[in-house]
Amino acid sequence: MAGPEQDTQEQVWSAMETAARRGQPMCASCQGKKKKTLQVQQGEEGGILGSLWNLGGAWKSGSQQVTDNVLNEDSEYEEDQVDEVTGLVGAHCYTVLAAMEVAADKGKSWFRKERWARLRNPWGSGRWKGPAPKKGNLPFSSAVFGCVGEKVRRGVERSGAQEQQDAPEGPVTETDPGTFWMLLADFIDEFATVCVSEYRPGYxxxxxxxxxxxxxxxxxxxxxxxxxxxxxxxxxxxxxxxxxxxxxxxxxxxxxxxxxxxxxxxxxxxxxxxxxxxxxxxxxxxxxxxxxxxxxxxxxxxxxxxxxxxxxxxxxxxxxxxxxxxxxxxxxxxxxxxxxxxxxxxxxxxxxxxxGQAVAQREAYEAAAMGPRGACLKEEQGAQLRCWSDRESGTIALCFDASSAPAGLLASLTWKLQNALLQPNFPSCEGSIPVAGEEQHTQLVDLKPGQRQLTVVSWLDPSKSFSANYSWQATADPCSECGAPVGTRVPGRFSGAFRVLSPSDPGGPATLHEECFEKFMMRVAPRCLQCSEAIVRMPGRFAGQFFAYTENQLGNHAAGQVHAECHEEFQKKFAKICLQCGLPVMQLAGQFSGKHFNYKDAHFGKHGNGPVHEECHLAFLQKWAPACSRCKEPLVALPGRFSGIVFKLTGGDGTLQGVVHEECQAAS
Structure with a gap:
């Protein structure tokens, strides 16, 4: 509560009129027009004393401390002294006898109403010196003031003589020297508070x-x-x-x-x-x-x-x-x-x-949060997070319900509290946090299936300002690996980050903690045909890239995938051997392009059947192909040197004396 809050004129009138109709006693405290911080106690004797209505900034009942009748320093009245101008007594309580709304101009102006209050000085003397109602107006009252035993005539036909006798011109005159009438506007100006007793006949x-x-x-x-x-x-x-x-x-x-x-x-x-x-x-x-x-x-x-x-x-x-x-x-x-x-x-x-009030309070707060008076903040997988707050007391109750959640409920809350008591597991006092100033606290709720927890925040010191704000994360969607709810940060366990796998992904569809992803993929991901480990990204080992092979694509192997890091070894296992260098005929970065020549057995000699790397081809030909009789180079096409056309050299007797390249023949 930041300070005194003045009731509106309509609120005060409604309270007075209702109390008068019910016959409830009322009293008002006089302080004058400069009253701003008057505080009036609701009686000195025991009993049901009722509600306090604030006319000039005094504290309302139930919200702040209400104290004894004390004249404010700024008041224009002297304590217990009669003011010569108004006739009222300072720091003095008056009995409110009636609250009446009448038609103005002796009942002729029904569209214009006047509101009057009838008061009495307990001293039995001293009246308000301001305006009073006309006698002819009072029978047209629309309110009741039977609390003092007087009978109000409403709608009773009267003779002309009675009309002339009962309602002559001029203001109302009271037989009691301490009783008087005041317009509501004057009453609001001169009085600070009205106390309405809860007394009721027969109670x-x-x-x-x-x-x-x-x-x-x-x-x-x-x-x-x-x-x-x-x-x-x-x-x-x-x-x-x-x-x-x-x-x-x-x-x-x-x-x-x-x-x-x-x-x-x-x-x-x-x-x-x-x-x-x-x-x-x-x-x-x-x-x-x-x-x-x-x-x-x-x-x-x-x-x-x-x-x-x-x-x-x-x-x-x-x-x-x-x-x-x-x-x-x-x-x-x-x-x-x-x-x-x-x-x-x-x-x-x-x-x-x-x-056993603690047990009853827990049941009542849970019922309020889970019922129509509560608000549903989160509902997922059978778990619920619901909130209920009591406007009068400032109490806030959060109910975490995992009674129907197969994976339980995991929630994280950040509280910003001022002058509040946080009880995470109400009604237990264990772990309670009293916050005198302004502080921020983090609360973690980890419920197993079938459990329920109640958190309550209440006012710590009613004489000081109170505030409570919170933000939350809650989830009940289970992790496909560990089974714990996904999406809430748990210090030391989960960062709150998670991955969602589609049906086309290995092991999908699935939802996983970031911390559980590697373990899950190690369990469900396809295995490398070379190293038999999961085809997943493993920092420091595998980048997650792979090569896919159909069955027996390179040799006698199954269909599957091979890590990029294992691909070379896998190819070596199934690739053919070069007839020249004896290495696998495959692409090897910085060594072989993967291009090759195939030769049948005894094509040039006893070299067998197989491929030869493009990079090894010249050496292979030099080893096995017939040589030019003049340059001694292989008699084969060599781009940039030899076209591959050869000439046979014969003697005079027609015997073969050698074979030379076209280029060597022309040079001779």
Whole structure:
């Protein structure tokens, strides 16, 4: 809460008019036009004191500390002194008797309304010196102020004499010297707050003394009580149980003496109500009875004031658990006092000290998050991440549900908190993180199939500002290798990066952690025909490139793939041998181009049948081919030197004397 927030004129009028119609007592505190930071306590005696309505910047009930009647330094009035101009008393409470809306101009202007408030000074003297309503206007009231036992005539026919007697010209004159009327605009200007009591005729107050356990400074504690309205349940025409309007309050004692100009210190407190499903075959609730389930009904905001209220609709005969959350005032030694838990209802109520509120809270928060009041943040593979927040108390609950997820649920959250208490595994206090200032925390949730976890963030110190923001990653899609959910960063395990394989990929379709990819591919990838290892990228060993072969393409081998790094050795295994150098006839970088010549057995001699590298061809010919009788070079075509045409040399007797190249013959 950043500061006081002024209620609008419409809000104040609506509250006053409703209270007048119901017959609820009201009072208002006078501070004058310069009132800006007045704070008014909701009564000094015990009881259901009601809501505080802020007219000039005073604190609203349930949001900030509300203290004793203290005149503000900027007020134009003197304390307990009558102002000669307005007739009002400074730092003084007036009884509000009525809130009335009338037609202006003696009822002739129905389209123009005037709003009036009727007040009384408890001193019995001293009136507002401003304008008052005309007598002729009052019978046309559209509101009721029966709270003081007066009868308002509405739509009653009157004779002319009665009209003349009851509504003469001129302002209303009150017989009580302390009672007067004020226009709503003047009332807003001169008064700071209006306190509306929750008192209702026929209601019964049930009480239970409570005392919080002594804890360390700044730590919250809880006190619980079971509640049951002892009345026959009325049902609507649809058969549903008709709820009853109930006001639950916690009233704190103070060990400080009352001083008019000094504020009393009270612990910050708030109220939470849970509906409990009664155990089977149980006639009445007891403090030790286990719960079959619970539901969050309502809660109030923190209030550092004497009495904190929670109006709520409850059903008769139903079991409820009322939890009071306390944050003790400092110093710790001053917090040794009791409080009173009160239930104000149209029927008697059974209040008993309760136990097991932590289990009931967990069930209620889970039910709220998983039900229609919660929001679904993530739903995948049967797992859910749901959120519920309570606007009144500021509580945030995140439910991680892997009860139907075959792979579990993995989630990572980044919290940005200020003045908050983070309980990762509520209601357990283990691992809880209290954040006094502004901090950032990372939470990891790793659930196995069938598990559920609840994380709760609550207000740490209600006297200071509170904020909670979070970002999240959650997944339930399993990794095809390890089975853990994919896509969430887990320090020390997973970086959050992952790979998705299509059906055409080896082992696909599949989703894999980056850390599991190599292991998965080693298991499912095809094997190299040479080294029998997986055809995958392995830094430092294999680049992931390969050559594909059909069956028996080079020799007696199966169809498959060969690493680029293994390709040379694989070819050597199945390639033919060069007749000249004895090396495989294949492409070898920097050595052989892969081009070759094939020769049949005894083509030139006893050299056998096989290929010869292009690079080895000349040496092969020089070794096996017949030589020129003149240059002694092989008698074969050699590009750039010999065309391959030869001439036979014969003697005079016709005998063959030799064979020469065409080029050698021409040269001779």
């Amino acid at each position: 019964i107050s049930s009480i239970l003394p409570v005392k919080p356990m002594q804890t360390l400074k700044g730590a919250q504690t809880q006190v619980s009580a079971t509640l049951r309205l002892l009345a026959s349940a009325e049902r609507t025409h649809l058969g549903d149980v008709k709820p009853l309007h109930v006001v639950i309050s916690v009233l704190q004692d103070s060990d400080e003496l009352f001083t008019r100009n000094k504020r009393r210190k009270y612990s910050s407190a708030r109220i939470e109500v849970l509906e409990i499903t009664s155990p089977l075959d149980s006639a009445s609730p007891t403090s030790a009875c286990p719960t079959q389930g619970s539901r969050h009904v309502a809660s109030s905001g923190f209030g550092a004031q004497r009495e904190v209220l929670l109006p709520v609709e409850l059903k008769a005969g139903t079991h409820y658990l009322v939890i009071v959350h306390w944050l003790q005032a400092s110093p710790v030694s001053s917090w040794n006092r009791e409080g009173t838990l009160r239930v104000y209802a149209p029927c008697p109520a059974r209040l008993e000290h309760g136990q």
